Amino acid sequence: MTKESRRISALMTLPAAEPDSYFEETAPPRTLSDLEDKVAKFIQIHRLIPGRKVVLVTSGGTTVPLETQTVRFLDNFSAGTRGATSAEYFLAAGYAVIFFHRQFSLQPYSRHYSHSTNCFLDFMDVNESGDLTVNHKYTSKMKQVLMQYRKAKEESLLLMINFTTVREYLFGLRSITRIMAPLRHNAMFYLAAAVSDFFIPENKMVEHKIQSSGGGLSLELEQVPKIIRPLVKEWAPEGFIISFKLETDPSLLSEKATKSLNTYGHQVVIGNILTTRKRIVTLFFRPEDAPGPLDIVMSDEELKQEQEIEMKIIPELVHCHDAWITKSQAFSN
Amino acid sequence: MTKESRRISALMTLPAAEPDSYFEETAPPRTLSDLEDKVAKFIQIHRLIPGRKVVLVTSGGTTVPLETQTVRFLDNFSAGTRGATSAEYFLAAGYAVIFFHRQFSLQPYSRHYSHSTNCFLDFMDVNESGDLTVNHKYTSKMKQVLMQYRKAKEESLLLMINFTTVREYLFGLRSITRIMAPLRHNAMFYLAAAVSDFFIPENKMVEHKIQSSGGGLSLELEQVPKIIRPLVKEWAPEGFIISFKLETDPSLLSEKATKSLNTYGHQVVIGNILTTRKRIVTLFFRPEDAPGPLDIVMSDEELKQEQEIEMKIIPELVHCHDAWITKSQAFSN
Numbered sequence: 001m002t003k004e005s006r007r008i009s010a011l012m013t014l015p016a017a018e019p020d021s022y023f024e025e026t027a028p029p030r031t032l033s034d035l036e037d038k039v040a041k042f043i044q045i046h047r048l049i050p051g052r053k054v055v056l057v058t059s060g061g062t063t064v065p066l067e068t069q070t071v072r073f074l075d076n077f078s079a080g081t082r083g084a085t086s087a088e089y090f091l092a093a094g095y096a097v098i099f100f101h102r103q104f105s106l107q108p109y110s111r112h113y114s115h116s117t118n119c120f121l122d123f124m125d126v127n128e129s130g131d132l133t134v135n136h137k138y139t140s141k142m143k144q145v146l147m148q149y150r151k152a153k154e155e156s157l158l159l160m161i162n163f164t165t166v167r168e169y170l171f172g173l174r175s176i177t178r179i180m181a182p183l184r185h186n187a188m189f190y191l192a193a194a195v196s197d198f199f200i201p202e203n204k205m206v207e208h209k210i211q212s213s214g215g216g217l218s219l220e221l222e223q224v225p226k227i228i229r230p231l232v233k234e235w236a237p238e239g240f241i242i243s244f245k246l247e248t249d250p251s252l253l254s255e256k257a258t259k260s261l262n263t264y265g266h267q268v269v270i271g272n273i274l275t276t277r278k279r280i281v282t283l284f285f286r287p288e289d290a291p292g293p294l295d296i297v298m299s300d301e302e303l304k305q306e307q308e309i310e311m312k313i314i315p316e317l318v319h320c321h322d323a324w325i326t327k328s329q330a331f332s333n
Numbered sequence: 334m335t336k337e338s339r340r341i342s343a344l345m346t347l348p349a350a351e352p353d354s355y356f357e358e359t360a361p362p363r364t365l366s367d368l369e370d371k372v373a374k375f376i377q378i379h380r381l382i383p384g385r386k387v388v389l390v391t392s393g394g395t396t397v398p399l400e401t402q403t404v405r406f407l408d409n410f411s412a413g414t415r416g417a418t419s420a421e422y423f424l425a426a427g428y429a430v431i432f433f434h435r436q437f438s439l440q441p442y443s444r445h446y447s448h449s450t451n452c453f454l455d456f457m458d459v460n461e462s463g464d465l466t467v468n469h470k471y472t473s474k475m476k477q478v479l480m481q482y483r484k485a486k487e488e489s490l491l492l493m494i495n496f497t498t499v500r501e502y503l504f505g506l507r508s509i510t511r512i513m514a515p516l517r518h519n520a521m522f523y524l525a526a527a528v529s530d531f532f533i534p535e536n537k538m539v540e541h542k543i544q545s546s547g548g549g550l551s552l553e554l555e556q557v558p559k560i561i562r563p564l565v566k567e568w569a570p571e572g573f574i575i576s577f578k579l580e581t582d583p584s585l586l587s588e589k590a591t592k593s594l595n596t597y598g599h600q601v602v603i604g605n606i607l608t609t610r611k612r613i614v615t616l617f618f619r620p621e622d623a624p625g626p627l628d629i630v631m632s633d634e635e636l637k638q639e640q641e642i643e644m645k646i647i648p649e650l651v652h653c654h655d656a657w658i659t660k661s662q663a664f665s666n
Contacts, residue, residue: 066407069607070410071409071527071579071607072407072408072410073407073408073410074399074405074407074408075396075405075407075408076405077403077404077405077406104412104437107452109454110453110454113453114447119440119482120443120446121442121443121478124467124475124479126476126479130472131460131466131469131472132466132472132475132476133465133466133467134457134464134465134466139463139464139465142457143459143463145454146457146459146465149454194404197543198550207581208580208581208582209579209581209582209607215556216553216554216555217531217552217553217554218554219550219553220550220551220552221549221550221551223548223549223550247541247542248402248540248541248542249541249542274542275402
């Protein structure tokens with residue numbers, strides 16, 4: 001393989017592709033129709049329940065494969081904590097939840113026992129009758145989690161759909177939001193996934209594992225289309241849409257969040273900084289909805305008690321969503 | 334931020350850095366001395382047991398951060414199945430195991446219940462006395478797994494150490510192999526981790542999240558030093574060393590595996606192809622050790638019964654390791 005063919009080239013100075021041309025030029029993932037069937041069935045159930053609100057929670061990072069037969073990929077840092085935790089609080093607030101998440105990232109309920117330093121086998125005992133039981137120390141909390149998990153399952157309140165690549169994410173997001181659109185104002189979109197800003201178009205990808213024998217590696221990536229624009233304008237124009245801004249440099253946050261609201265015209269941007277995201281987030285609103293941003297902060301005491309900031313974020317958003325539903329109904333009467 | 338400063342540049346045509354200069358120019362991870370303490374204690378226990386063999390199993394993919402405050406990273410595809418499964422078979426064969434793995438990748442024993450489509454909460458029941466028990470359908474297998482897990486724990490046969498970045502992997506590998514070196518021929522090194530071939534040196538990394546407002550992204554990465562050379566020659570020259578070659582193009586495998594053995598002079602290369610790696614692997618040996626490579630193949634019947642190819646790989650390697658210990662002892666007498 002020559003050095004030239006190892007060079008994955010792209011048109012460096014082009015702006016982000018238009019979403020329309022992205023979807024035209026990219027093959028849809030094989031699993032898309034299966035996803036659409038599942039989501040359509042789920043929405044059919046919940047549309048029939050008066051006042052039922054449905055939220056799409058996206059969670060975890062997307063991957064950008066560097067080879068068609070993928071050995072290497074770019075990824076975005078995210079264990080999926082924000083999304084998985086938020087999904088639980090939305091369920092507690094009476095929402096039906098579509099949890100669109102990175103495969104193997106944290107999930108609602110099971111998150112309490114995965115990605116932890118304790119293996120769940122450490123919780124298990126064998127009793128006199130030879131049954132496997134959970135050690136009494138852990139029973140009470142695990143029983144509570146199990147009950148919530150079962151309720152969500154039995155009442156069909158939680159639909160789990162996963163993605164790995166940014167392509168699966170983008171196609172999946174378009175399908176899910178379009179299928180949710182008939183819910184009108186009762187639909188909420190909570191876009192917590194860490195989506196790649198850059199990708200390698202399929203036609204510029206090499207097939208086989210990139211060989212390392214010829215020196216370094218030069219990668220040229222293109223910008224991922226800004227999908228929030230068609231989401232707001234076309235796919236679910238009546239939905240209540242919350243996007244996230246994660247930054248590492250605090251001085252950029254407010255400007256970028258405000259710019260995003262101005263550009264796309266959706267309802268809320270949740271701003272957070274990588275190192276403090278479990279302690280403080282800022283909700284940014286459109287000028288017509290609120291006079292200024294709202295800080296949501298956890299006290300040291302609350303953090304010490306292992307309380308989670310989502311217990312404050314979600315009720316705040318539910319409140320905004322309800323106010324917005326009321327306003328929309330008044331408007332259409 | 335200008336486009337120029339977003340361009341993470343590197344010296345494209347340089348060959349891989351020498352391992353020595355990599356370790357000189359790179360700051361060691363903060364957790365390294367903790368890792369060294371744990372490994373030293375573990376080795377101290379097992380050195381005292383006559384004939385005790387110890388294997389280092391590396392597992393999972395390493396990450397290459399693109400920013401100091403990491404939002405994005407390059408990764409290598411690996412759930413850690415090969416490493417986690419192999420560790421169980423080494424334990425069953427009487428080895429003590431240091432399991433040096435990517436954080437949150439599959440682990441021995443718990444792997445049977447994580448990364449699965451079933452949430453482990455699906456296995457749980459609440460009995461009449463309010464205890465949490467495992468549903469009888471799953472008890473027998475889970476009890477078996479639990480017993481093996483407990484035995485490994487109680488007899489201090491399994492040491493779990495994790496890494497995330499390629500830097501943590503390289504420094505950790507050097508420390509662990511050096512601490513294991515006094516075990517001489519009783520030490521085995523089973524290098525199943527998917528280690529990045531490319532990285533961005535610390536002094537060329539940007540601090541903050543790369544902004545996407547200015548178009549595409551151009552990345553220039555340098556080659557990761559070939560660490561197996563000092564491992565074989567300096568860190569653990571008397572150890573029994575097995576490396577892996579994963580390719581997607583079958584036509585490259587034999588040549589690359591043979592070249593690796595010739596270049597580094599270690600004992601075994603296990604070659605596998607991405608799409609068939611659970612069905613067939615090929616063991617390549619040095620000409621003085623065996624007349625040719627050995628294919629290890631799973632039949633359709635065995636795969637249907639969910640048997641794992643590691644059940645054949647590990648006994649084969651144990652056999653080679655034993656033969657090699659005997660030979661070395663004869664030689665030193």
